[in-house]
Amino acid sequence: MEKQPIRPSDKPSDNPVVVRFAPSPTGYLHIGGARTAIFNWLYARQTGGKFILRIEDTDAERSTPDSIRGIVEGMKWLGLDWDEGPNFQSRAIGDHQAAAEKLLASGHAYRCFCTKEELDQKREQAVQARQTYIYDGKCRDLLPDQVAENEARGMTSAIRLKVPREQGSLVFEDAVYGSVEKQFRDLEDFIIVRSNGNPLYILSNAVDDIRDRVTHIIRGQDGLANTPKQILLYRALGAPLPVFAHMSLTLDPKKAKISKRRHGEMVAIHYYREKGFLPWAFVNFLVLLGWATTGSREIFSREELIRSFNLKGISRTNSVFNITPGDAGFATDPKALSINAHYLRTMDVEELAVYIRPLLEKEGLWDKAYEADSRQRFLDTINLIRSRFHLITDFTTLGRAYFSDEFPMDPAGLEKHLAARPELAAPLEALGREIRAMETFGEKEVEAKLRELLKELGIKPGILINAVRMALTGQAVGPDFMKSLVILGQDRVADRLSKAAKHFP
Ligand code: GLU
Numbered sequence: 001m002e003k004q005p006i007r008p009s010d011k012p013s014d015n016p017v018v019v020r021f022a023p024s025p026t027g028y029l030h031i032g033g034a035r036t037a038i039f040n041w042l043y044a045r046q047t048g049g050k051f052i053l054r055i056e057d058t059d060a061e062r063s064t065p066d067s068i069r070g071i072v073e074g075m076k077w078l079g080l081d082w083d084e085g086p087n088f089q090s091r092a093i094g095d096h097q098a099a100a101e102k103l104l105a106s107g108h109a110y111r112c113f114c115t116k117e118e119l120d121q122k123r124e125q126a127v128q129a130r131q132t133y134i135y136d137g138k139c140r141d142l143l144p145d146q147v148a149e150n151e152a153r154g155m156t157s158a159i160r161l162k163v164p165r166e167q168g169s170l171v172f173e174d175a176v177y178g179s180v181e182k183q184f185r186d187l188e189d190f191i192i193v194r195s196n197g198n199p200l201y202i203l204s205n206a207v208d209d210i211r212d213r214v215t216h217i218i219r220g221q222d223g224l225a226n227t228p229k230q231i232l233l234y235r236a237l238g239a240p241l242p243v244f245a246h247m248s249l250t251l252d253p254k255k256a257k258i259s260k261r262r263h264g265e266m267v268a269i270h271y272y273r274e275k276g277f278l279p280w281a282f283v284n285f286l287v288l289l290g291w292a293t294t295g296s297r298e299i300f301s302r303e304e305l306i307r308s309f310n311l312k313g314i315s316r317t318n319s320v321f322n323i324t325p326g327d328a329g330f331a332t333d334p335k336a337l338s339i340n341a342h343y344l345r346t347m348d349v350e351e352l353a354v355y356i357r358p359l360l361e362k363e364g365l366w367d368k369a370y371e372a373d374s375r376q377r378f379l380d381t382i383n384l385i386r387s388r389f390h391l392i393t394d395f396t397t398l399g400r401a402y403f404s405d406e407f408p409m410d411p412a413g414l415e416k417h418l419a420a421r422p423e424l425a426a427p428l429e430a431l432g433r434e435i436r437a438m439e440t441f442g443e444k445e446v447e448a449k450l451r452e453l454l455k456e457l458g459i460k461p462g463i464l465i466n467a468v469r470m471a472l473t474g475q476a477v478g479p480d481f482m483k484s485l486v487i488l489g490q491d492r493v494a495d496r497l498s499k500a501a502k503h504f505p
Helices: 031-047 065-078 089-105 116-128 144-152 201-211 221-236 260-267 269-275 279-288 302-308 334-346 349-362 375-388 411-419 422-437 443-457 461-473 481-488 490-498
Strands: 018-021 050-055 084-088 109-112 158-161 169-174 178-183 191-193 216-220 243-247
Touching: 018 031, 018 216, 031 050, 031 065, 031 216, 031 243, 031 279, 031 302, 050 065, 065 269, 065 279, 084 089, 089 109, 089 158, 089 191, 089 201, 158 221, 169 221, 169 243, 178 221, 191 201, 201 221, 216 221, 221 243, 260 269, 269 279, 279 302, 279 334, 334 375, 349 375, 375 481, 411 461, 422 443, 422 461, 422 490, 443 461, 443 481, 461 481, 461 490, 481 490
Parallel strands: 018 050, 050 084, 216 243
Antiparallel strands: 109 158, 158 191, 169 178
Protein backbone atom coordinates (compact mmCIF):
# COMPACT_ATOMS: atom_id res chain seq x y z
CA MET A 1 0.00 0.00 0.00
CA GLU A 2 1.59 3.23 -1.08
CA LYS A 3 1.33 6.11 1.32
CA GLN A 4 2.33 9.60 0.41
CA PRO A 5 4.73 11.36 2.72
CA ILE A 6 2.43 13.09 5.15
CA ARG A 7 3.25 16.67 5.88
CA PRO A 8 2.54 17.70 9.43
CA SER A 9 -0.26 20.22 9.33
CA ASP A 10 0.08 23.81 10.39
CA LYS A 11 3.74 23.35 11.11
CA PRO A 12 5.87 26.44 10.64
CA SER A 13 7.95 25.60 7.62
CA ASP A 14 11.28 27.11 6.77
CA ASN A 15 9.80 28.95 3.82
CA PRO A 16 8.03 32.20 4.41
CA VAL A 17 4.28 31.72 4.38
CA VAL A 18 2.50 32.45 1.12
CA VAL A 19 -1.29 32.21 1.02
CA ARG A 20 -3.82 33.25 -1.56
CA PHE A 21 -7.48 33.93 -2.01
CA ALA A 22 -8.48 32.62 -5.42
CA PRO A 23 -12.11 33.43 -6.21
CA SER A 24 -13.74 32.61 -9.52
CA PRO A 25 -15.36 35.88 -10.60
CA THR A 26 -18.76 34.45 -11.46
CA GLY A 27 -20.90 36.23 -8.89
CA TYR A 28 -20.81 38.28 -5.71
CA LEU A 29 -18.11 38.23 -3.10
CA HIS A 30 -20.23 36.07 -0.83
CA ILE A 31 -20.23 35.07 2.82
CA GLY A 32 -18.24 31.87 2.24
CA GLY A 33 -15.69 33.51 -0.05
CA ALA A 34 -15.17 36.41 2.33
CA ARG A 35 -14.60 34.00 5.19
CA THR A 36 -11.96 32.17 3.12
CA ALA A 37 -10.32 35.49 2.28
CA ILE A 38 -10.31 36.53 5.94
CA PHE A 39 -8.72 33.29 7.13
CA ASN A 40 -5.96 33.56 4.51
CA TRP A 41 -5.39 37.21 5.30
CA LEU A 42 -5.20 36.56 9.04
CA TYR A 43 -2.73 33.78 8.51
CA ALA A 44 -0.51 35.96 6.34
CA ARG A 45 -0.64 38.88 8.75
CA GLN A 46 0.10 36.68 11.72
CA THR A 47 3.11 35.00 10.15
CA GLY A 48 4.44 38.02 8.32
CA GLY A 49 3.83 36.09 5.10
CA LYS A 50 2.48 37.14 1.73
CA PHE A 51 -1.20 37.31 0.79
CA ILE A 52 -1.97 37.04 -2.93
CA LEU A 53 -5.28 37.87 -4.57
CA ARG A 54 -5.74 35.68 -7.61
CA ILE A 55 -8.75 35.94 -9.84
CA GLU A 56 -9.48 32.52 -11.34
CA ASP A 57 -11.08 33.72 -14.52
CA THR A 58 -10.30 30.94 -16.95
CA ASP A 59 -13.99 30.19 -17.41
CA ALA A 60 -14.50 33.03 -19.87
CA GLU A 61 -18.21 32.45 -20.22
CA ARG A 62 -19.01 32.75 -16.55
CA SER A 63 -16.46 35.36 -15.46
CA THR A 64 -17.62 38.96 -15.51
CA PRO A 65 -15.94 42.34 -14.96
CA ASP A 66 -18.74 43.26 -12.53
CA SER A 67 -17.90 40.29 -10.41
CA ILE A 68 -14.20 41.17 -10.40
CA ARG A 69 -15.04 44.71 -9.35
CA GLY A 70 -17.35 43.41 -6.62
CA ILE A 71 -14.66 41.11 -5.24
CA VAL A 72 -12.02 43.86 -5.18
CA GLU A 73 -14.40 46.39 -3.61
CA GLY A 74 -15.66 43.89 -1.08
CA MET A 75 -12.11 42.99 -0.01
CA LYS A 76 -11.26 46.68 0.34
CA TRP A 77 -14.37 47.38 2.36
CA LEU A 78 -13.60 44.50 4.73
CA GLY A 79 -10.09 45.91 5.13
CA LEU A 80 -8.37 42.82 3.72
CA ASP A 81 -5.30 44.23 2.05
CA TRP A 82 -3.31 41.96 -0.21
CA ASP A 83 0.39 42.03 -1.05
CA GLU A 84 0.26 40.86 -4.65
CA GLY A 85 -2.39 40.99 -7.33
CA PRO A 86 -5.03 40.89 -8.46
CA ASN A 87 -3.33 38.30 -10.63
CA PHE A 88 -5.50 36.99 -13.42
CA GLN A 89 -5.31 33.28 -14.05
CA SER A 90 -6.35 33.70 -17.67
CA ARG A 91 -3.11 35.56 -18.38
CA ALA A 92 -1.04 32.58 -17.27
CA ILE A 93 -2.48 30.00 -19.66
CA GLY A 94 0.97 29.78 -21.26
CA ASP A 95 2.38 28.59 -17.90
CA HIS A 96 -0.35 25.97 -17.64
CA GLN A 97 0.31 24.68 -21.14
CA ALA A 98 4.04 24.62 -20.52
CA ALA A 99 3.49 22.54 -17.38
CA ALA A 100 1.44 20.05 -19.41
CA GLU A 101 4.24 19.80 -21.99
CA LYS A 102 6.71 19.19 -19.19
CA LEU A 103 4.52 16.37 -17.87
CA LEU A 104 4.33 14.84 -21.35
CA ALA A 105 8.10 15.03 -21.71
CA SER A 106 8.73 13.43 -18.32
CA GLY A 107 6.25 10.63 -19.03
CA HIS A 108 3.82 11.70 -16.31
CA ALA A 109 1.15 12.54 -18.84
CA TYR A 110 0.09 11.24 -22.22
CA ARG A 111 -1.89 12.23 -25.27
CA CYS A 112 -5.34 10.72 -25.48
CA PHE A 113 -6.91 10.44 -28.92
CA CYS A 114 -10.22 8.92 -27.78
CA THR A 115 -13.14 10.71 -29.36
CA LYS A 116 -16.08 12.10 -27.50
CA GLU A 117 -18.35 9.50 -29.12
CA GLU A 118 -16.12 6.68 -28.01
CA LEU A 119 -15.96 7.95 -24.44
CA ASP A 120 -19.71 8.62 -24.32
CA GLN A 121 -20.36 5.10 -25.41
CA LYS A 122 -18.12 3.63 -22.72
CA ARG A 123 -19.73 5.83 -20.13
CA GLU A 124 -23.15 4.66 -21.25
CA GLN A 125 -22.06 1.02 -20.96
CA ALA A 126 -20.87 1.64 -17.42
CA VAL A 127 -24.22 3.20 -16.56
CA GLN A 128 -26.04 0.19 -18.01
CA ALA A 129 -23.85 -2.13 -15.96
CA ARG A 130 -24.43 0.03 -12.88
CA GLN A 131 -20.73 0.76 -12.55
CA THR A 132 -18.93 4.00 -11.91
CA TYR A 133 -17.35 5.10 -15.14
CA ILE A 134 -13.60 5.50 -15.05
CA TYR A 135 -11.49 6.12 -18.13
CA ASP A 136 -9.92 2.79 -19.10
CA GLY A 137 -6.49 4.17 -20.03
CA LYS A 138 -6.75 3.10 -23.66
CA CYS A 139 -4.17 5.67 -24.84
CA ARG A 140 -1.94 5.43 -21.79
CA ASP A 141 0.59 3.11 -23.35
CA LEU A 142 0.62 4.30 -26.96
CA LEU A 143 4.10 4.12 -28.43
CA PRO A 144 5.72 7.32 -29.70
CA ASP A 145 5.27 6.02 -33.28
CA GLN A 146 1.55 5.54 -32.78
CA VAL A 147 1.20 9.03 -31.34
CA ALA A 148 3.12 10.48 -34.30
CA GLU A 149 0.96 8.50 -36.71
CA ASN A 150 -2.28 9.71 -35.12
CA GLU A 151 -1.03 13.26 -35.25
CA ALA A 152 0.03 12.87 -38.86
CA ARG A 153 -3.54 11.78 -39.60
CA GLY A 154 -4.74 15.05 -38.08
CA MET A 155 -6.32 13.50 -34.98
CA THR A 156 -6.64 15.88 -32.06
CA SER A 157 -5.72 14.82 -28.57
CA ALA A 158 -6.36 15.79 -24.98
CA ILE A 159 -3.64 15.42 -22.37
CA ARG A 160 -4.23 13.15 -19.38
CA LEU A 161 -2.22 12.72 -16.22
CA LYS A 162 -1.00 9.20 -15.49
CA VAL A 163 -2.43 8.20 -12.15
CA PRO A 164 -0.32 5.55 -10.39
CA ARG A 165 -1.67 2.12 -11.24
CA GLU A 166 -0.55 0.45 -8.06
CA GLN A 167 -2.85 -0.92 -5.41
CA GLY A 168 -3.38 1.23 -2.38
CA SER A 169 -4.22 4.79 -1.74
CA LEU A 170 -3.06 8.31 -1.55
CA VAL A 171 -3.15 9.72 1.95
CA PHE A 172 -2.71 13.31 2.95
CA GLU A 173 -3.09 15.30 6.08
CA ASP A 174 -5.56 18.15 5.95
CA ALA A 175 -4.92 20.74 8.67
CA VAL A 176 -8.65 20.78 9.46
CA TYR A 177 -10.07 17.40 8.43
CA GLY A 178 -7.05 15.34 9.43
CA SER A 179 -6.03 12.28 7.46
CA VAL A 180 -7.80 11.98 4.10
CA GLU A 181 -7.46 8.85 1.99
CA LYS A 182 -8.28 8.22 -1.66
CA GLN A 183 -7.95 4.83 -3.34
CA PHE A 184 -5.91 5.00 -6.55
CA ARG A 185 -8.41 2.70 -8.24
CA ASP A 186 -11.07 5.41 -7.78
CA LEU A 187 -9.00 7.97 -9.65
CA GLU A 188 -8.97 7.96 -13.43
CA ASP A 189 -6.26 9.36 -15.63
CA PHE A 190 -7.84 12.79 -15.63
CA ILE A 191 -7.66 15.32 -18.42
CA ILE A 192 -5.41 18.31 -17.80
CA VAL A 193 -5.59 19.90 -21.28
CA ARG A 194 -8.61 19.64 -23.58
CA SER A 195 -8.22 18.66 -27.22
CA ASN A 196 -8.73 22.34 -28.14
CA GLY A 197 -5.59 23.22 -26.17
CA ASN A 198 -7.36 24.74 -23.16
CA PRO A 199 -5.90 23.72 -19.81
CA LEU A 200 -8.38 22.41 -17.27
CA TYR A 201 -9.02 24.33 -14.13
CA ILE A 202 -7.45 21.66 -11.93
CA LEU A 203 -4.14 22.10 -13.76
CA SER A 204 -4.25 25.90 -13.86
CA ASN A 205 -5.02 26.11 -10.16
CA ALA A 206 -2.13 23.80 -9.18
CA VAL A 207 0.36 25.39 -11.59
CA ASP A 208 -0.41 28.88 -10.30
CA ASP A 209 0.01 27.73 -6.70
CA ILE A 210 3.32 26.03 -7.51
CA ARG A 211 4.61 29.05 -9.44
CA ASP A 212 3.59 31.42 -6.63
CA ARG A 213 5.19 29.11 -4.01
CA VAL A 214 1.97 28.98 -2.04
CA THR A 215 2.73 27.24 1.26
CA HIS A 216 -0.79 26.98 2.71
CA ILE A 217 -3.94 26.40 0.71
CA ILE A 218 -6.81 27.54 2.91
CA ARG A 219 -10.06 27.17 1.02
CA GLY A 220 -13.65 25.98 1.10
CA GLN A 221 -14.56 22.37 1.72
CA ASP A 222 -15.54 21.93 -1.93
CA GLY A 223 -11.84 21.94 -2.78
CA LEU A 224 -11.29 18.76 -0.78
CA ALA A 225 -12.54 16.51 -3.58
CA ASN A 226 -9.95 17.94 -5.99
CA THR A 227 -7.05 17.72 -3.58
CA PRO A 228 -5.89 14.15 -4.34
CA LYS A 229 -5.64 14.99 -8.05
CA GLN A 230 -3.78 18.19 -7.23
CA ILE A 231 -1.35 16.30 -5.03
CA LEU A 232 -0.67 13.96 -7.95
CA LEU A 233 0.04 17.00 -10.11
CA TYR A 234 2.43 18.42 -7.51
CA ARG A 235 4.24 15.11 -7.38
CA ALA A 236 4.45 14.76 -11.12
CA LEU A 237 5.79 18.30 -11.42
CA GLY A 238 8.31 17.66 -8.65
CA ALA A 239 6.95 20.44 -6.47
CA PRO A 240 6.86 20.40 -2.66
CA LEU A 241 3.38 19.95 -1.22
CA PRO A 242 1.71 22.85 0.55
CA VAL A 243 -0.35 22.48 3.72
CA PHE A 244 -4.02 22.02 2.85
CA ALA A 245 -6.68 23.41 5.19
CA HIS A 246 -10.30 23.06 4.11
CA MET A 247 -13.06 24.95 5.80
CA SER A 248 -16.47 23.58 6.66
CA LEU A 249 -19.62 24.96 5.12
CA THR A 250 -21.87 27.76 6.29
CA LEU A 251 -25.52 26.77 6.35
CA ASP A 252 -28.79 28.59 6.87
CA PRO A 253 -31.01 27.80 9.90
CA LYS A 254 -32.72 25.03 7.92
CA LYS A 255 -29.29 23.50 7.34
CA ALA A 256 -29.33 24.31 3.63
CA LYS A 257 -26.12 25.52 2.03
CA ILE A 258 -26.09 29.29 1.67
CA SER A 259 -26.46 29.98 -2.02
CA LYS A 260 -27.36 32.74 -4.40
CA ARG A 261 -30.18 30.66 -5.79
CA ARG A 262 -31.78 30.21 -2.39
CA HIS A 263 -30.86 33.39 -0.57
CA GLY A 264 -30.41 35.91 -3.40
CA GLU A 265 -28.48 39.02 -2.49
CA MET A 266 -28.30 37.96 1.14
CA VAL A 267 -25.24 35.87 0.24
CA ALA A 268 -23.38 38.99 -0.87
CA ILE A 269 -21.02 41.03 1.27
CA HIS A 270 -22.26 44.30 -0.26
CA TYR A 271 -25.72 43.52 1.11
CA TYR A 272 -24.42 43.77 4.69
CA ARG A 273 -22.51 46.90 3.87
CA GLU A 274 -25.70 48.52 2.62
CA LYS A 275 -27.67 47.28 5.61
CA GLY A 276 -25.36 49.18 7.92
CA PHE A 277 -22.71 46.81 9.19
CA LEU A 278 -19.31 48.13 10.14
CA PRO A 279 -16.59 46.34 8.20
CA TRP A 280 -14.54 45.17 11.13
CA ALA A 281 -17.63 44.06 13.04
CA PHE A 282 -18.60 41.95 10.04
CA VAL A 283 -15.11 40.46 9.76
CA ASN A 284 -15.23 39.66 13.48
CA PHE A 285 -18.60 37.97 12.99
CA LEU A 286 -17.54 35.98 9.90
CA VAL A 287 -14.45 34.67 11.66
CA LEU A 288 -16.67 33.14 14.33
CA LEU A 289 -18.46 31.16 11.61
CA GLY A 290 -16.17 28.18 11.76
CA TRP A 291 -13.31 29.33 13.92
CA ALA A 292 -13.00 29.40 17.65
CA THR A 293 -10.31 29.94 20.18
CA THR A 294 -10.38 28.54 23.68
CA GLY A 295 -13.18 30.02 25.72
CA SER A 296 -16.28 31.61 24.32
CA ARG A 297 -14.77 34.93 23.45
CA GLU A 298 -16.56 36.76 20.64
CA ILE A 299 -15.12 40.25 20.32
CA PHE A 300 -11.66 40.57 18.80
CA SER A 301 -9.88 43.69 17.69
CA ARG A 302 -7.85 43.48 14.51
CA GLU A 303 -4.61 43.06 16.45
CA GLU A 304 -6.08 40.49 18.83
CA LEU A 305 -7.45 38.41 16.01
CA ILE A 306 -4.19 38.49 14.09
CA ARG A 307 -2.44 37.37 17.26
CA SER A 308 -4.85 34.58 18.22
CA PHE A 309 -5.81 33.10 14.86
CA ASN A 310 -4.62 29.57 14.14
CA LEU A 311 -5.51 26.84 11.69
CA LYS A 312 -6.22 24.43 14.55
CA GLY A 313 -9.17 26.53 15.62
CA ILE A 314 -10.94 26.01 12.28
CA SER A 315 -13.93 23.81 12.92
CA ARG A 316 -14.90 20.70 10.97
CA THR A 317 -18.49 21.22 11.92
CA ASN A 318 -20.59 23.31 9.59
CA SER A 319 -21.58 26.69 10.95
CA VAL A 320 -24.97 28.34 10.81
CA PHE A 321 -25.65 31.83 9.55
CA ASN A 322 -29.07 32.87 10.62
CA ILE A 323 -30.63 34.26 7.47
CA THR A 324 -34.07 33.47 6.23
CA PRO A 325 -34.40 33.04 2.48
CA GLY A 326 -36.95 35.27 0.86
CA ASP A 327 -37.17 37.49 3.89
CA ALA A 328 -38.16 40.80 2.37
CA GLY A 329 -37.39 42.67 5.53
CA PHE A 330 -34.11 42.52 7.26
CA ALA A 331 -33.98 39.86 9.86
CA THR A 332 -30.47 38.67 10.18
CA ASP A 333 -28.28 36.78 12.53
CA PRO A 334 -28.74 38.04 16.12
CA LYS A 335 -25.07 37.47 16.82
CA ALA A 336 -24.06 39.52 13.79
CA LEU A 337 -26.30 42.33 15.00
CA SER A 338 -25.05 42.22 18.56
CA ILE A 339 -21.40 42.25 17.48
CA ASN A 340 -22.11 45.20 15.22
CA ALA A 341 -23.91 47.00 18.05
CA HIS A 342 -20.93 46.39 20.30
CA TYR A 343 -18.56 48.14 17.89
CA LEU A 344 -21.05 50.87 17.12
CA ARG A 345 -21.41 51.73 20.79
CA THR A 346 -17.78 51.48 21.80
CA MET A 347 -15.77 52.78 18.86
CA ASP A 348 -14.23 56.22 18.80
CA VAL A 349 -16.99 58.68 17.99
CA GLU A 350 -14.93 60.54 15.40
CA GLU A 351 -14.32 57.25 13.64
CA LEU A 352 -18.02 56.46 13.75
CA ALA A 353 -18.77 59.88 12.29
CA VAL A 354 -16.80 58.89 9.18
CA TYR A 355 -19.40 56.19 8.48
CA ILE A 356 -22.40 58.34 9.32
CA ARG A 357 -21.58 61.35 7.22
CA PRO A 358 -22.02 59.64 3.80
CA LEU A 359 -25.27 58.15 4.99
CA LEU A 360 -26.63 61.54 6.00
CA GLU A 361 -25.39 63.03 2.74
CA LYS A 362 -27.13 60.35 0.74
CA GLU A 363 -30.39 61.11 2.52
CA GLY A 364 -29.97 64.86 2.12
CA LEU A 365 -29.59 65.26 5.89
CA TRP A 366 -26.03 66.50 6.06
CA ASP A 367 -25.80 70.00 7.48
CA LYS A 368 -22.72 72.00 6.41
CA ALA A 369 -22.59 73.32 9.96
CA TYR A 370 -21.65 69.83 11.14
CA GLU A 371 -18.26 70.54 9.62
CA ALA A 372 -17.95 73.84 11.47
CA ASP A 373 -19.85 75.39 14.40
CA SER A 374 -22.10 72.41 14.95
CA ARG A 375 -19.34 69.83 14.84
CA GLN A 376 -19.47 69.14 18.56
CA ARG A 377 -23.26 68.96 18.60
CA PHE A 378 -23.15 66.46 15.72
CA LEU A 379 -20.64 64.29 17.61
CA ASP A 380 -22.61 64.59 20.86
CA THR A 381 -25.78 63.58 19.01
CA ILE A 382 -24.35 60.41 17.54
CA ASN A 383 -22.66 59.62 20.82
CA LEU A 384 -25.98 59.88 22.64
CA ILE A 385 -28.24 58.04 20.24
CA ARG A 386 -25.88 55.19 19.37
CA SER A 387 -26.53 53.57 22.75
CA ARG A 388 -29.62 51.84 21.38
CA PHE A 389 -28.59 51.20 17.79
CA HIS A 390 -27.43 48.03 16.07
CA LEU A 391 -26.73 49.22 12.53
CA ILE A 392 -25.30 52.37 11.01
CA THR A 393 -28.51 52.77 9.04
CA ASP A 394 -30.38 53.12 12.36
CA PHE A 395 -29.03 56.68 12.50
CA THR A 396 -31.17 57.72 9.57
CA THR A 397 -34.16 55.50 10.32
CA LEU A 398 -34.70 55.21 14.10
CA GLY A 399 -32.59 58.33 14.67
CA ARG A 400 -33.93 60.43 11.82
CA ALA A 401 -35.62 62.97 14.11
CA TYR A 402 -32.21 64.10 15.32
CA PHE A 403 -31.23 65.19 11.82
CA SER A 404 -34.49 66.22 10.20
CA ASP A 405 -37.88 67.68 10.99
CA GLU A 406 -39.42 65.05 8.82
CA PHE A 407 -39.34 61.70 10.49
CA PRO A 408 -41.62 58.68 10.62
CA MET A 409 -43.79 57.94 13.66
CA ASP A 410 -43.63 54.41 15.02
CA PRO A 411 -47.28 53.32 14.59
CA ALA A 412 -47.58 51.30 17.82
CA GLY A 413 -45.95 54.04 19.90
CA LEU A 414 -48.08 56.70 18.24
CA GLU A 415 -51.26 54.85 19.10
CA LYS A 416 -50.28 53.97 22.64
CA HIS A 417 -48.57 57.13 23.85
CA LEU A 418 -50.34 59.88 21.91
CA ALA A 419 -53.53 58.95 20.06
CA ALA A 420 -54.94 57.01 23.01
CA ARG A 421 -54.39 59.98 25.34
CA PRO A 422 -56.22 62.94 23.83
CA GLU A 423 -56.13 64.68 27.23
CA LEU A 424 -52.43 65.33 26.61
CA ALA A 425 -52.92 67.35 23.41
CA ALA A 426 -53.35 70.72 25.05
CA PRO A 427 -50.67 70.29 27.75
CA LEU A 428 -48.08 69.27 25.15
CA GLU A 429 -48.82 72.39 23.12
CA ALA A 430 -48.59 74.51 26.24
CA LEU A 431 -45.28 72.93 27.14
CA GLY A 432 -44.00 73.79 23.70
CA ARG A 433 -44.90 77.46 24.20
CA GLU A 434 -43.22 77.54 27.60
CA ILE A 435 -40.08 75.90 26.33
CA ARG A 436 -39.86 78.47 23.54
CA ALA A 437 -39.97 81.22 26.13
CA MET A 438 -37.23 79.75 28.33
CA GLU A 439 -34.12 81.84 28.71
CA THR A 440 -31.82 79.00 29.60
CA PHE A 441 -32.46 75.68 27.97
CA GLY A 442 -30.58 73.06 29.99
CA GLU A 443 -31.33 69.69 31.53
CA LYS A 444 -32.10 71.15 34.96
CA GLU A 445 -34.37 73.89 33.63
CA VAL A 446 -36.36 71.54 31.40
CA GLU A 447 -36.75 69.08 34.22
CA ALA A 448 -38.20 71.81 36.45
CA LYS A 449 -40.71 72.75 33.74
CA LEU A 450 -41.81 69.15 33.40
CA ARG A 451 -42.28 68.79 37.15
CA GLU A 452 -44.52 71.82 37.18
CA LEU A 453 -46.63 70.39 34.41
CA LEU A 454 -46.87 66.97 36.04
CA LYS A 455 -48.13 68.53 39.25
CA GLU A 456 -50.73 70.47 37.34
CA LEU A 457 -51.93 67.45 35.33
CA GLY A 458 -51.73 64.92 38.16
CA ILE A 459 -50.47 62.08 35.92
CA LYS A 460 -47.58 59.63 36.20
CA PRO A 461 -44.24 60.96 34.91
CA GLY A 462 -43.83 57.98 32.55
CA ILE A 463 -46.99 58.86 30.69
CA LEU A 464 -45.88 62.40 29.99
CA ILE A 465 -42.32 61.41 29.17
CA ASN A 466 -43.46 58.79 26.66
CA ALA A 467 -45.80 61.25 24.98
CA VAL A 468 -43.09 63.93 24.74
CA ARG A 469 -40.55 61.43 23.44
CA MET A 470 -43.01 60.22 20.82
CA ALA A 471 -43.82 63.74 19.66
CA LEU A 472 -40.15 64.72 19.51
CA THR A 473 -38.57 61.65 17.96
CA GLY A 474 -41.30 59.42 16.58
CA GLN A 475 -39.96 56.58 18.74
CA ALA A 476 -41.34 55.16 21.97
CA VAL A 477 -37.88 54.32 23.26
CA GLY A 478 -34.67 56.26 23.11
CA PRO A 479 -31.57 57.34 24.99
CA ASP A 480 -31.51 59.42 28.18
CA PHE A 481 -34.60 61.60 28.02
CA MET A 482 -33.27 64.93 29.33
CA LYS A 483 -30.09 64.63 27.30
CA SER A 484 -32.03 63.91 24.15
CA LEU A 485 -34.16 67.05 24.63
CA VAL A 486 -31.10 69.21 25.09
CA ILE A 487 -29.37 67.67 22.06
CA LEU A 488 -32.43 68.28 19.90
CA GLY A 489 -32.27 71.91 20.94
CA GLN A 490 -34.78 74.46 22.15
CA ASP A 491 -36.25 75.37 18.75
CA ARG A 492 -36.87 71.83 17.59
CA VAL A 493 -38.38 70.79 20.91
CA ALA A 494 -40.64 73.84 21.03
CA ASP A 495 -41.73 73.45 17.39
CA ARG A 496 -42.50 69.76 17.66
CA LEU A 497 -44.45 70.13 20.90
CA SER A 498 -46.41 73.10 19.55
CA LYS A 499 -47.48 70.96 16.62
CA ALA A 500 -48.23 67.91 18.78
CA ALA A 501 -51.97 68.38 18.24
CA LYS A 502 -51.67 66.83 14.76
CA HIS A 503 -50.96 63.46 16.36
CA PHE A 504 -54.33 63.29 18.06
CA PRO A 505 -57.52 62.17 16.39
N1 GLU B 1 -11.53 29.41 -7.72
C1 GLU B 1 -11.92 28.49 -6.71
C2 GLU B 1 -13.27 28.90 -6.16
O1 GLU B 1 -13.67 30.04 -6.31
C3 GLU B 1 -10.91 28.45 -5.58
C4 GLU B 1 -10.23 27.15 -5.46
C5 GLU B 1 -9.02 27.22 -4.56
O2 GLU B 1 -8.97 28.08 -3.67
O3 GLU B 1 -8.11 26.45 -4.77
O4 GLU B 1 -13.94 28.09 -5.59
